[in-house]
Each structure stands twice: as structure tokens, then as C-alpha cells.
Amino acid sequence: MAVAAALLLLLLVAPAAYAVQHIVGDRSGWTETVDYSDWVRGKTFTVGDTLVFNYGSSHRVDEVTRSDYTNCETGNAIDSHSDGNTIVTLSKAGTMYFICPVLGHCSSGMKLAVDVVATSGTSPATPSTRSGSSTPSGATTVVNNGSILGFSLVLGVVLAIMS
Helix, strand or coil, X not given: CHHHHHHHHHHHHCCCCEEEEEECCHHHCCCCXXXXXXXXXXXXXXXXXXXXXXXXXXXXXXXXXXXXXHHCCCCCCCEEECXXXXXXXXXXXXEEEEECCCCCCCCCCCEEEEEEECXXXXXXXXXXXXXXXXXXXXXXXXXXXXXXXXXHHHHHHHHHHHC
């Protein structure tokens, strides 16, 4: 019984793995009115985090190379989105670049460069995954990476053994 209680206590104090969901532009979203250089200042972007781009039908999101970001070149996108609610998973360390390819938007400041840092134990990178979501815009939120489910399963097994 003491071993089971010690194991349960260990599970309760073990840190869970969390990813951060960054709402690009916070409440303003992906728009021409936000200074994205200021928006990234002071934020840490880590492999596993996500960027959520919320925008209207007059905007799009293109992931581009550094050169295309610098020159606001819209013809060579790595990936392109126009769904109004784009989620980009930061799957590798390094800088990722995003622009709005609508004529004049990038040159007026609608571009984002994000420096992504590796986490301890991060494995080699895989291509970024994207999908739609109904996440509302707002402040940065913390999202659990499945640790609660794993914890719940282990806790259930421990409690079953203790019974």
C-alpha cells in the first residue's frame, strides 16, 4: 500500500509536457494593423507550440523563405492558407517566416518571423502540420500534449492495483 501511495504521489508531482498556443496578433488577429515585430518581442516559441492565425477573407497566410519574407515575394510559398483560421505547428527549431500575399499587405507590415527553439529531447524535425480549428482569438493559451490522458490511465491502473 505504501508503494502505491508513493507512486501516486510521484505521478502527481511529475511535470506534464505542455505546448503553448500563440494567437498571432492576440485579439487583433492577422491583420494590417498589428506590428508583428513588436508582437513577437518577449515571447518564446518552442518546438511543439502552435501559431493560430485568425483573419478575414481579405487576407491569407503564406509560409515563405527568409528571402521571400525580406522581399515580400509572393510567388514561391512553402505553404499557403486561406481558411480564416490557420493553425501552424512549430515542428522544428529555426526561424519560420509568414506573410500575407495579398497585394500590398506584406509591404505594409503584414509579415511575421518566429524564432523557434528546441526543447530538450526534441527529435529531428518533420514537416510542419497545419489544420483548421475553432479556437477563438485571444491571449496565448497553454495546451496539454496528451499528458492528462496518460496520467489518467496510469492513475487508473495504480488505483485498480490498490483496491
